[in-house]
Amino acid sequence: MDRLTGKVAVVFGGARGIGLATVKEFLAEGATVFSSDIREPAEELDAAGYTHTTVDATDETQVDAFVREVVARAGRVDVLFANVGVHLGKSLVDTTLAEFDDIFALNVRTAFLATRAVLPHMLERKAGSIVITSSNGGVMGRPGDPVYNATKHALVGMMKSLAVAHSAKGIRVNTINPGAIDTDMLRGTLNSPEEFETKQHQLVASTPAARVGEAWEVAKTVVFLASDEARFINGIVVPIDGAKSAGAMPGNRYSLDFELGVR
Numbered sequence: 386m387d388r389l390t391g392k393v394a395v396v397f398g399g400a401r402g403i404g405l406a407t408v409k410e411f412l413a414e415g416a417t418v419f420s421s422d423i424r425e426p427a428e429e430l431d432a433a434g435y436t437h438t439t440v441d442a443t444d445e446t447q448v449d450a451f452v453r454e455v456v457a458r459a460g461r462v463d464v465l466f467a468n469v470g471v472h473l474g475k476s477l478v479d480t481t482l483a484e485f486d487d488i489f490a491l492n493v494r495t496a497f498l499a500t501r502a503v504l505p506h507m508l509e510r511k512a513g514s515i516v517i518t519s520s521n522g523g524v525m526g527r528p529g530d531p532v533y534n535a536t537k538h539a540l541v542g543m544m545k546s547l548a549v550a551h552s553a554k555g556i557r558v559n560t561i562n563p564g565a566i567d568t569d570m571l572r573g574t575l576n577s578p579e580e581f582e583t584k585q586h587q588l589v590a591s592t593p594a595a596r597v598g599e600a601w602e603v604a605k606t607v608v609f610l611a612s613d614e615a616r617f618i619n620g621i622v623v624p625i626d627g628a629k630s631a632g633a634m635p636g637n638r639y640s641l642d643f644e645l646g647v648r
């Protein structure tokens with residue numbers, strides 16, 4: 386429970402879902418956590434070493450001011466978790482230019498601004514771990530959300546380039562690439578609880594593990610990447626997706642499951 390003891394972690398998108406679960410794991414592992422989000426946290430965390438700040442991560446001025454404040458108070462940043470993102474489940478031809486610009490701002494500009502604000506401090510100290518939330522849509526094509534997937538591929542490209550550029554200076558940069566994880570975002574892509582129950586079968590059908598994941602399962606991986614245990618892991622994508630990105634499921638998943646006695 387002390388894999389991050391003494392480390393200062395900055396989190397963007399820490400109020401819900403994967404971000405909030407990661408804040409909790411960071412705290413449990415002994416980190417000092419400066420969380421931020423455009424919203425207040427869904428849960429009040431009464432933990433030593435935890436602060437939450439309201440920050441619109443698309444806004445250059447707010448991001449820079451937040452990171453300046455962290456450095457002024459803590460003296461450094463050891464870990465950056467750039468996790469802000471929203472989904473857009475639309476075909477390319479149905480996507481408006483405004484929607485295209487918005488999703489690139491929320492998914493790519495946020496990681497760019499967070500990294501640009503933190504990286505100089507890490508370079509100065511020749512140490513730091515940056516974890517960026519991509520998606521399995523960042524490593525594979527999916528039919529329903531091409532523009533979302535473009536943003537998540539962009540993050541992988543930025544991550545790899547940063548890892549190559551700064552590895553010799555002690556900076557590690559990796560992406561996590563979750564599959565379907567049960568969060569507000571996943572449920573928000575659907576219109577009703579009933580639809581979630583129905584659509585969940587489709588998500589399960591396309592996931593070899595035959596279930597959706599939990600936010601804490603993602604958070605455990607972020608802790609590992611942030612920690613010194615991952616000190617020689619740099620420039621990689623880390624799928625956390627029950628084998629979804631490992632290969633296509635057969636179209637007859639359900640009949641196959643019945644044959645195998647899974648259901």
Ligand SMILES: NC(=O)c1ccc[n+]([C@@H]2O[C@H](COP(=O)([O-])OP(=O)(O)OC[C@H]3O[C@@H](n4cnc5c(N)ncnc54)[C@H](O)[C@@H]3O)[C@@H](O)[C@H]2O)c1
Binds near residue numbers: 398423424469
């Ligand atoms: N849930 C999934 O199935 C899944 C799968 C793959 C990737 N992801 C990625 O994981 C990340 C977290 O998603 P989640 O599932 O936990 O969703 P979520 O909606 O629960 O969390 C997203 C967080 O980002 C915050 N946010 C949104 N706009 C912001 C802004 N302008 N400034 C600051 N914060 C802002 C939200 O308030 C929220 O707390 C996203 O990048 C998402 O693309 C999620």
